[in-house]
Amino acid sequence: MSAPRSTVRTVTVVASCLALLAALVVVGVRVYGREPTVTLLANWTGEDQRNFEEAVIAPFESKYHIRVDYQGSSAESQVLSSDVEAGTPPDVVVLTGPGELAAYVRQNQLKALEGLIPKGDFSESWATPIDGHVYWFPLKADLKSIVWHPGGMTGQQVRDAARQPGQWCLGMGSGATSGWPGTDWIEDILLQQSGWQTYQKWARGEIPWDSDAVRNAWKKWGTMVGAGRKPDDLVRRALLTDYQDASAFVTKDPRQCSLEHQASFIRNSSDSWKRVDGQYVASSRLLGKGDSEAWEVSGDLVALLHATPQAKRLIGYLASAEAQRAWSAKESGFSVDAKVPLETYEPVTAYRHSLATTLLDRRAVHCFDASDAMPPTVRDAFAQATIEFLARPGDLGSLLKSLDTLGRKPGLTWLPSVCDRVPPAD
Template identity: 30%
Template structure:
C-alpha cells in the first residue's frame, strides 16, 4: 500500500528505452495487445512518443485505486500528455475504501476498467472471481524488460501475470529533522538496540521521541502492520519472514510475538508517543498522512513511514527533503550494523476490460515513460529499471531507487499486502487497532491466527 494522496512534463526522457511493443510505428497491428490503439491515426506535432498507442478520439478509461488528495492530483498530471496525444480520457477515482469496495463492484458486475491493487493478496483473491484479465502482451513485455523477477511476481497469480507495478516504495524509513538532531547532538542509530537507546535519550528532553498514526479510513491499522513486518524481517531474517507470510509457521509464533513486543516497547510507551498529537490512545485515530507533520515543528523527533511519505510533507513539494534540509530519513536498522534487509510495496495495475483503449493505458502505465513522468512530479518512486534517477525529487528517493535495484538487497514485499485479503487487509488491520488500543500482543496475534482462511 498503501497511501491515500500542475504543467505537463515532457515524457521523452533521454536514454530511456522506447515502448516495449512489437512492431514499428506505422505498422498495422494484427493483435491489439501487441500494439494498442487499433484505430490508428496520425500523431499530432509533439506526440510522436505516443504514436504506437494509436488515437482514440473521445474514448474514456476509468481507473480505481487508493491514491488520494495531492497525490491523486499528481497522478492525473502524470498522464495528461498521454491523454492529449491519444484522445483517451483517463478518469481516476481514489477511495480510502478501495479494499472493500473493489469486491463490492466486482460482485455487482460494475468493476472499473483498471484497478491499482496495493496488495498482491487482494489481487489474488479478486483474480479468484474470474473477473481480472491476464496482462496483455504489451504489458507483459514491459514487465519482463523493466522489472526484476521479484516485482514481476507481485502481479503474478498461479503462474499468470495480471499486471505490472505502478509506483514502488521502500518501507521502514524513519523520518526526522536534521536540525533538531544536530542541535541535540543525537546520532543516527546503526542497530535496533541503538534506536532503543536514542528513543530513551530523546524522552529525557522536551521533544517526544515518536509521532505515530494508524488511521487510514476503511484501511485503518495498516501503518501498524508495517512496524510489525519491519521488525519480523530485521529480528528474524528473510526465511522466517517468508514462512510467516505464507502461514508456514503460526501467526502467533513466539518470534512474531517478540517482534510486536519490540514495537510496543517504543510506541505503546506513554513516555515515547505521540508528539504534537496526544497520548498513546490517539494513535488509533490519527491519520497516517498527518501523523508525521509534528516533526517539522520539533514536537516529535521521529516518524516511521515509507519512502512515499516524501509526498506528504507538503502539497507543493515546498518542504526540503535533504540531509541538511527540513526533513530527512534513515532506514530502520537491523540487529547488526549495515543490514541490507528492507520491506516495500507497489501497486499492481490490473484490468477488467480488454478494449484497445484500456490496453493502451495499461501498457503506458507499465512503461518507463510513465514512470519518469510521475517521478519527476515529486514525492514517489518506481522500481522500473528504465527510470532516470535524476528525475527523483530528492536524494532520499534516489537512495531508495538504488536499494530497489541493488541485487544485494534482501527485499520482501509488505507482508500484510501479500497475505490473503481476509487477514492482510482484514483481521490484521483491526488487530493492530485493538493492540494499540490496549489489547495484549499474544491475544491479538492468536486472534489473527484463528482467522487465517
C-alpha cells in the same frame, strides 16, 4: 433569377449556425464519453491525483485519443468490491495489495498481462506470477524500512531518541484501513530481526502468528512506542491521530516527537517533514542488527479487469518507461522499472535519488509489505489487532491465536513469494 440578398444572408447565417452546432456536437460527444473511453480506479486524490492526471493521463489521452474516466478514492478496496459485486467494475484498477489482487485472480476477475507489458522490466516481488501468469505490475513504489528524523540530528541523537517511546511520531488512523501503520512496524521489526526467509514464510502463511519470531516483533513494537503504559497519553495520541498528521508533532514548540517509522512517500506529502528538512536512516539500525540488506517495500499495482482495446492500450502505456519516468519525476513516488534511470531523480533532491538507488539495488532483498500480500480478511484483522494491542498489550496471546485461526480458514489465497534477491546483471 438570383435570390434576394436578404435570402442569401439568411442561408449563410443558417449554414454558419449549423457548422457551429456540428462542432459543438463533436465536442459534446468527446466530453460525454462517446469517443473511446477507459475507466480507471485508483487511490490517488488531491495533489497525487493532479500529478497523475497531468503527468501520465493527459499525455496518454493526447497521444492515443482515448479518454480516461478516472475515479480516485481512499476507500478503493471497498469501492472495487462493491463494483465487482454489482457487475460494473472498472476497466483498470490500481491497488496497493497483491493479496487482494490474487483473490480477484481466483474469482476470474483479472486478465493476464502477457504480451501487454515488457518482460524483465519488473522483478517478481513487484509482478508476482500466479499459476505462471502475471496479472499486475507497479506504477508507483515506495520504501518502507526507513525512519525519518529532522535534519541536523546526529546518529547518536537518533539512536538515543529511538529508545524513548515519547520520541516516536505515530498515527494509527486511516479511515477504513486504520491500523496499517502498526502492521508496517511489526513487519519491519520481524524482517530486521529474523531475516527475509522467516518474513517470507510468515507472509505466505507458513509460520504461525503465535511463533516466537512473530510474537517478539509485536512485543518489541509495544516497548518502543509505549503500548499500554501509564499514563496513556502516547497511546491516546496515536489512536486519535491520522497517519498523515503524525508528523505535525515534530514541528511543535517544544518538539513533541522526533522520529517517524513511515514510508518514503511521507517526506513529500508532509509539510512538517519539509519544514524540518526531514532526513532518513535505514530502520535496520534502530529495529534490528544494523547491517541488514533486506528492505520492506510497497507499491501501487496496476491490473486489468476488462480487456477492451483502449484498456489494453492504457496498460501498455502505464508499463512503459515513458509513463513510469513521468510519474516518478512528479515526486509522487518511485519507479522500479529497470529502464527508468536513476538520473530521473537527480534534478529533484538528494534524498529521492538515495531512496531510488535503494529500491533499484540488485544486491538487496526487497520484500513486499506482508499485510498487503496477505489475503484481505487476514490483512484487515491484522490491522485491527494492532489497534487493540496498542491499547491492551496484555491481550497479545488471544489476538495472535485469533489471527492463526483466521489464517487457517480454507479458500484463502497466499502468494507464492513476497521477497526476491535478483542476482547482479553480467
